């Protein structure tokens with residue numbers, strides 16, 4: 001990566017951290033739980049998916065119990081996440097496909113794989129895409145990976161960090177943009193910034209801490225519109 005690109009992303013991350021506040025540490029955890037949680041989080045809010053995850057774990061004591069339960073019982077437990085039939089089916093199919101050396105579905109094999117091999121291993125399961133695989137790698141295994149959701153994709157393109165049309169392309173392109181060791185921080189900051197400031201519609205360009213580093217063509221017009229309305 002060119003020095004000026006490195007300086008730009010580091011400047012942006014510092015400004016976003018100033019805006020959003022210091023982040024909680026990434027504490028690696030259960031990769032099977034992470035894959036289930038990421039399936040539940042698709043097309044819903046964090047609040048709804050966390051509620052569904054808590055309900056699921058409160059109803060079934062182990063992942064093998066989730067795997068072996070009647071489908072309708074899973075659907076009932078995760079209803080708050082929406083698309084419950086689809087998510088229950090995807091979740092049970094993945095849990096069924098995972099190795100279970102001691103009876104419990106396990107992703108321990110990932111520990112012996114590099115990022116590329118681990119991603120290929122995960123996306124081979126039906127219903128697991130690149131973003132879900134990346135979430136497992138960063139949040140459960142502590143790998144230096146930046147998952148790309150709709151916010152990361154939009155903000156990274158507006159800032160000119162990448163120039164891509166599809167999320168999977170953004171994921172690949174960001175690997176050479178984000179400094180080593182900063183992928184978790186970059187992911188969380190870009191997601192939160194995308195939700196609070198650089199929204200999909202009507203971004204708050206007039207109050208943006210990285211305005212001068214932004215490459216979004218409409219940013220001046222957008223900022224002027226907010227200023228005319230007297231927005232804070």
Ligand code: SF4
Pocket residue numbers: 158159197198199203204205206208209210211214215216219222
């Ligand atoms: S100036 Fe506007 S478009 Fe650019 S990063 Fe800030 S909020 Fe997003």
